[in-house]
Amino acid sequence: MKISSFRVALSLAAVFAAAFSAKAQFTKLNAAGSTFAALIMQRWSEEFSKVPEHPSHLLRSG
């Protein structure tokens, strides 16, 4: 499957989800846990989505 975009959702409570989209196809990742690491995880999700091979939209919820 060719991954054409990457999305990350990160709530303030450090529950996050990432979704990869190959046109109509999505793979959603669900996760939970540490608020200790939430600040850096949030930044990674933002920066990762800027990388050309995983372009995209940043979604936030929370």
Place this chain on the structure above:
Amino acid sequence: MGSGTGITNFTEGIVDFAASDAAMTDEQIAKVKEGVVLIPFTAGSIVLAYNLPGLESLKLSREAYSGIFLGKTTKWNDPAIARTNEGVKLPDTAITVCGRSDSSGTTFVFAKHFSTISPDFKSQVGEGTTVTWPTGITARGNSGVAGLVKQTPGAIGYIEYGYAKDSQLSFAQLQNKSGAFVTATPESGAATLNTTQFSGDSLRAWPSDPDGKDAYPIATFSWLLLYKKYDRKEVWEALKKFVTYSLSDGQKFANELGYIPLPKDVVGKSVAALGSIE
């Protein structure tokens, strides 16, 4: 939400992965039928942030900070605090201890440190992701505790260093095992991590009371909890890309955000562990 909930949700299989500063015990791992791979992916220091307007520098001895969290030291001008802050005008203000109400890896690391340095803490409070604080008020998450400290004059609370930076909270220099007073910085945190050896094949270790005069006394790794086998290959493909990024380019954001970049040998071990996942 915190590490405790992360471990629970991961064990129940309702998430694809989780993060925890308490890693997982062998007993917890045994309950996960898919198998578990623990990967250190970041690290940070736990600071004691306080709200004393006008007081930007504070040194807390091991005796002082143990006394505060045990509820024995109740005023900021207590002799146990004054002794190490000569020339500083400490207020006659009640100390409000701020802790975590949720199951927390930050609490786990903090209580483990306290239990190592204080027999009274070990017997009266003990270790765990949830402990009953003898005094004070509680909130959920690192951001919740940071908020409590920010809005409560006289408060002190334990939070990851980045949250103190982010909230512009002052935090104390803490006395380490060698007797030196050390500020939390990426360098002092790295000095702590460098004292840590993983045991055997496990990538688990906590520097509960590090040696070294430059070592900050309370720092920890944080772990990703991953399954050994993912039935949905597209899930693992997506996750592996993100984890690989966090272990490589992602580490460069650590200093700026108040975290400690992973030592290179730890990155190597984490990448190797990632390769064992199907």
